[in-house]
Amino acid sequence: MPKPCLWCRALYATVLAWVIAASASSIPRYAVVSRYNPVRNASSASTPMQVGNGFFAFGADVTGLQTFQPWAIMSDWGWKNDSLPEGVTEEDILTYRGVVWDGVQYEFGGPAAPQQWLISNPNRANLGRVGLLFRGADGHFVNMTEADLSDVHQRLDLWSGTITSSFTVQGQTVIVETFAAQSSSAVAFAVYSDLLAEGRLGLFLDFPWNDGSQKFQAPFVGYWNETTNHTTELNTGSGLGMNVHAEINHTEVAATVFASIGGGSPFSISRDSPTAHRYSVFPATESSLFSTVVSYSLAPVAAIPNVTEIAEESTVTWDAYWSSNGFIDVYTGSTDPRADELQRRIILSRYLMRVNEAGHTPPQESGLVNTGWYGKFHMEMFFWHSCHWALWNNWDLLNRSVDVYDRFLQTSIERAQVQEGYKHGARWSKMTDPSGRSAPGEINELLIWQQPHPLVFAEYEYRATGSQETLERWRDVVSQTADWMAAYARFNESTGVYDLGPPMYVVSEDTNPNVTRNPAFELSYWRFGLGIAQTWMERLEVEAPAAWSEVADNLAPLPVEDGLYAVYEGIETDFWTDPTYTNSHPALAGLYGWLPATANVSVDMAIATADKVWTTWNVSNLWGWDFPMLAMSAARMGDRDKAIEWLLNPYFEFDDVGMPVGGAQVPTPYFPGSGGLLYAVAMMAAGWDSSTEAAPGFPSDGWSVRTDNIERAI
Numbered sequence: 073m074p075k076p077c078l079w080c081r082a083l084y085a086t087v088l089a090w091v092i093a094a095s096a097s098s099i100p101r102y103a104v105v106s107r108y109n110p111v112r113n114a115s116s117a118s119t120p121m122q123v124g125n126g127f128f129a130f131g132a133d134v135t136g137l138q139t140f141q142p143w144a145i146m147s148d149w150g151w152k153n154d155s156l157p158e159g160v161t162e163e164d165i166l167t168y169r170g171v172v173w174d175g176v177q178y179e180f181g182g183p184a185a186p187q188q189w190l191i192s193n194p195n196r197a198n199l200g201r202v203g204l205l206f207r208g209a210d211g212h213f214v215n216m217t218e219a220d221l222s223d224v225h226q227r228l229d230l231w232s233g234t235i236t237s238s239f240t241v242q243g244q245t246v247i248v249e250t251f252a253a254q255s256s257s258a259v260a261f262a263v264y265s266d267l268l269a270e271g272r273l274g275l276f277l278d279f280p281w282n283d284g285s286q287k288f289q290a291p292f293v294g295y296w297n298e299t300t301n302h303t304t305e306l307n308t309g310s311g312l313g314m315n316v317h318a319e320i321n322h323t324e325v326a327a328t329v330f331a332s333i334g335g336g337s338p339f340s341i342s343r344d345s346p347t348a349h350r351y352s353v354f355p356a357t358e359s360s361l362f363s364t365v366v367s368y369s370l371a372p373v374a375a376i377p378n379v380t381e382i383a384e385e386s387t388v389t390w391d392a393y394w395s396s397n398g399f400i401d402v403y404t405g406s407t408d409p410r411a412d413e414l415q416r417r418i419i420l421s422r423y424l425m426r427v428n429e430a431g432h433t434p435p436q437e438s439g440l441v442n443t444g445w446y447g448k449f450h451m452e453m454f455f456w457h458s459c460h461w462a463l464w465n466n467w468d469l470l471n472r473s474v475d476v477y478d479r480f481l482q483t484s485i486e487r488a489q490v491q492e493g494y495k496h497g498a499r500w501s502k503m504t505d506p507s508g509r510s511a512p513g514e515i516n517e518l519l520i521w522q523q524p525h526p527l528v529f530a531e532y533e534y535r536a537t538g539s540q541e542t543l544e545r546w547r548d549v550v551s552q553t554a555d556w557m558a559a560y561a562r563f564n565e566s567t568g569v570y571d572l573g574p575p576m577y578v579v580s581e582d583t584n585p586n587v588t589r590n591p592a593f594e595l596s597y598w599r600f601g602l603g604i605a606q607t608w609m610e611r612l613e614v615e616a617p618a619a620w621s622e623v624a625d626n627l628a629p630l631p632v633e634d635g636l637y638a639v640y641e642g643i644e645t646d647f648w649t650d651p652t653y654t655n656s657h658p659a660l661a662g663l664y665g666w667l668p669a670t671a672n673v674s675v676d677m678a679i680a681t682a683d684k685v686w687t688t689w690n691v692s693n694l695w696g697w698d699f700p701m702l703a704m705s706a707a708r709m710g711d712r713d714k715a716i717e718w719l720l721n722p723y724f725e726f727d728d729v730g731m732p733v734g735g736a737q738v739p740t741p742y743f744p745g746s747g748g749l750l751y752a753v754a755m756m757a758a759g760w761d762s763s764t765e766a767a768p769g770f771p772s773d774g775w776s777v778r779t780d781n782i783e784r785a786i
């Protein structure tokens with residue numbers, strides 16, 4: 073039985089180097105991270121253990137592969153279209169327009185079939201499945217279940233991004249190491265067992281039919297029994313890329329994905345049956361080690377990395393991630409018993425964000441674990457998914473996706489000016505695919521709080537660089553964003569102020585859009601965003617359009633009811649006790665917390681409003697980023713105990729591997745909870761522009777808070 077050590081030697085070297093280099097740093101980073109290495113002795117029914125790189129991730133069951141559970145292998149690039157429904161033509165799709173409300177063309181309603189196709193296409197595909205297969209001593213396949221394993225132990229080493237899984241089956245030990253490439257969409261496995269040499273252990277590869285008809289597919293994605301809807305073909309001949317010993321192409325409608333296998337031990341591969349898409353892989357030599365790489369791509373590749381290269385890349389990249397960039401230690405030295413759990417959430421969120429949420433497009437709500445909203449992403453959620461990267465100094469990761477604002481600028485200008493008839497600006501989409509196309513939908517078209525987000529991302533980058541290059545790079549996005557914000561605000565002749573809406577949807581998406589006017593949160597965010605845009609132009613030494621200050625200075629006052637802010641102007645006075653309005657995102661608590669004090673917001677009234685939210689909102693129905701948002705308001709108003717309580721609220725759960733549990737509203741995982749947690753914790757630990765004390769969001773009693781390379785929030 074050889075000792076598994078593909079990655080441990082590299083790890084040893086890097087950790088040693090780090091220990092020597094970091095003796096100056098006071099935070100024992102390695103000790104804090106490795107304390108939370110997840111351990112399992114059985115598969116979870118709801119979440120995989122994952123390896124990945126932000127744009128590609130592999131979900132493992134307790135065998136380190138997908139032997140018993142078809143967890144997903146997903147990416148930011150693997151999408152497909154369903155075929156068009158009967159009677160719908162390409163022309164119907166291209167000419168779909170929706171309805172006109174008050175002279176404005178919106179993409180919802182209208183012909184139902186093209187609308188539904190556009191909502192659910194393209195959809196994100198599960199690229200495949202790789203598992204162990206077993207043969208008995210007689211050479212016949214044995215259909216194992218997880219119950220046939222004993223001595224099961226699985227551990228994720230966060231510092232190297234490696235899962236090590238071990239168990240006994242058929243009387244023999246099996247050890248599996250799993251790691252992901254960091255610069256390509258590949259996963260590597262090393263399997264150690266005497267069963268291999270006896271020809272009793274191999275791998276299978278399978279490919280699902282990804283069907284776009286379901287909004288959510290969780291915990292598993294795709295159909296494994298629908299074998300006639302798609303095709304696979306095996307190529308072991310000549311012309312394959314370097315290290316590639318077999319290539320399987322998988323075609324679903326018009327989309328083809330290539331799986332390239334090799335870069336490790338020699339093997340034989342065969343298709344199980346001509347009608348299924350399952351392939352069996354067996355070692356070609358007698359050895360108790362079998363290793364291989366499976367790499368996924370949109371075209372045949374010239375080369376794939378080998379197993380050693382992937383192991384090293386994983387170790388080096390994760391080591392660098394943990395050793396440099398931001399770090400927060402609230403565990404070492406704290407006596408408050410809650411510190412351990414908060415630290416666990418921080419460390420596991422840092423791991424899962426880098427595995428699931430560092431792709432080239434904004435992340436979907438469930439990252440790369442399963443699909444929701446057909447795998448599309450939501451531009452209003454981009455702040456909660458990804459802004460923490462700015463506070464934790466992970467510009468390398470944030471930069472992969474944040475230029476979507478450049479990529480989507482043209483289509484957003486067209487949305488604003490051609491489709492909706494505004495004279496100026498770019499209107500950012502909500503539910504979106506990688507081409508920038510917006511999914512039809514009343515909420516998708518009428519939501520507005522995604523609009524100021526790019527101004528916040530731009531501002532954070534400028535705070536980090538102070539460079540002319542940053543000012544120039546964001547210039548068009550800042551201008552077009554603010555232009556539309558000014559154009560959208562409508563001058564009201566009778567009140568003499570600029571109104572937001574109607575029609576519009578607020579953050580909580582639970583009001584009638586036709587009567588929603590001047591919502592408190594959106595008014596403040598508008599003023600805040602326009603302020604950033606004006607400052608941007610001052611820095612560039614160009615004159616900002618007069619419309620920006622005209623609108624910012626003359627926006628409607630925030631709606632007030634009985635000395636408290638109201639969701640929008642004219643909402644029922646008893647909305648505080650009406651479940652219609654108290655079951656979703658409590659953005660009123662964001663007025664002073666998520667946002668800094670902005671003009672026209674009375675801090676006292678904002679604090680009283682947040683207090684009222686705490687006691688009236690249906691907390692059991694809240695989910696994800698609501699809790700960090702509430703923590704941020706508690707922190708900013710000086711209620712440090714409450715800030716901690718919100719982050720550890722029983723309805724804000726993280727499972728054993730750190731997956732944020734969806735709660736009453738959405739499937740697990742719901743990653744805006746993790747992104748929000750990291751943003752809130754950074755703010756509570758490093759402070760915000762107007763804070764004056766150290767760790768202003770943590771109680772001074774019982775908490776020791778140390779930060780390294782964390783930026784202050786605005």
Ligand SMILES: *[C@@H]1O[C@H](CO)[C@@H](O)[C@H](O)[C@H]1NC(C)=O
Binds near residue numbers: 113
């Ligand atoms: C498996 O893990 C669970 C939960 O961590 C624990 O309660 C149980 O004792 C473990 N079982 C074995 C056989 O180690």
Ligand SMILES: *[C@@H]1O[C@H](CO)[C@@H](O)[C@H](O)[C@H]1NC(C)=O
Binds near residue numbers: 153326
């Ligand atoms: C899906 O269809 C749209 C619209 O026809 C097209 O622009 C896009 O490239 C297609 N995407 C995929 C992944 O096939």
Ligand SMILES: *[C@@H]1O[C@H](CO)[C@@H](O)[C@H](O)[C@H]1NC(C)=O
Binds near residue numbers: 215216217
């Ligand atoms: C293998 O076992 C599983 C679980 O018991 C069962 O669902 C499946 O039908 C079996 N497959 C075969 C080919 O016997």
Ligand SMILES: *[C@@H]1O[C@H](CO)[C@@H](O)[C@H](O)[C@H]1NC(C)=O
Binds near residue numbers: 155
């Ligand atoms: C298989 O494809 C056909 C044609 O596209 C479609 O009607 C059918 O629903 C698909 N089956 C599944 C399970 O998606």
Ligand SMILES: *[C@@H]1O[C@H](CO)[C@@H](O)[C@H](O)[C@H]1NC(C)=O
Binds near residue numbers: 295297298299
């Ligand atoms: C595949 O499985 C699903 C879910 O169990 C079932 O609804 C469907 O009919 C099956 N399809 C085939 C072709 O057996």
Ligand SMILES: *[C@@H]1O[C@H](CO)[C@@H](O)[C@H](O)[C@H]1NC(C)=O
Binds near residue numbers: 306307328
């Ligand atoms: C898939 O592979 C087969 C066998 O090599 C080949 O004939 C076919 O053209 C490939 N399909 C695509 C879409 O590349």
Ligand SMILES: *[C@@H]1O[C@H](CO)[C@@H](O)[C@H](O)[C@H]1NC(C)=O
Binds near residue numbers: 335378379380381
């Ligand atoms: C993997 O690739 C590296 C770099 O090309 C090479 O040095 C090494 O020998 C290869 N390892 C194996 C096992 O092929």
Ligand SMILES: *[C@@H]1O[C@H](CO)[C@@H](O)[C@H](O)[C@H]1NC(C)=O
Binds near residue numbers: 468533536537
């Ligand atoms: C990425 O972010 C940094 C901020 O540190 C910036 O200086 C750099 O230009 C950015 N790169 C790209 C390609 O946007």
Ligand SMILES: *[C@@H]1O[C@H](CO)[C@@H](O)[C@H](O)[C@H]1NC(C)=O
Binds near residue numbers: 564565567589641
């Ligand atoms: C102007 O504001 C008032 C008070 O909010 C509102 O009732 C009225 O409908 C607004 N006028 C227009 C044209 O929107």
Ligand SMILES: *[C@@H]1O[C@H](CO)[C@@H](O)[C@H](O)[C@H]1NC(C)=O
Binds near residue numbers: 173174585586
């Ligand atoms: C909003 O107004 C539009 C058109 O003016 C109408 O079709 C729609 O039914 C209204 N919605 C509600 C919820 O009142």
Ligand SMILES: *[C@@H]1O[C@H](CO)[C@@H](O)[C@H](O)[C@H]1NC(C)=O
Binds near residue numbers: 627628630671
């Ligand atoms: C909002 O604040 C601005 C800037 O301080 C001020 O000019 C304006 O009068 C205020 N508007 C309202 C409605 O309070």
Ligand SMILES: *[C@@H]1O[C@H](CO)[C@@H](O)[C@H](O)[C@H]1NC(C)=O
Binds near residue numbers: 651655692693736
């Ligand atoms: C509060 O949320 C829970 C959980 O979703 C739900 O069951 C309950 O009906 C909600 N209560 C009210 C008053 O809406």
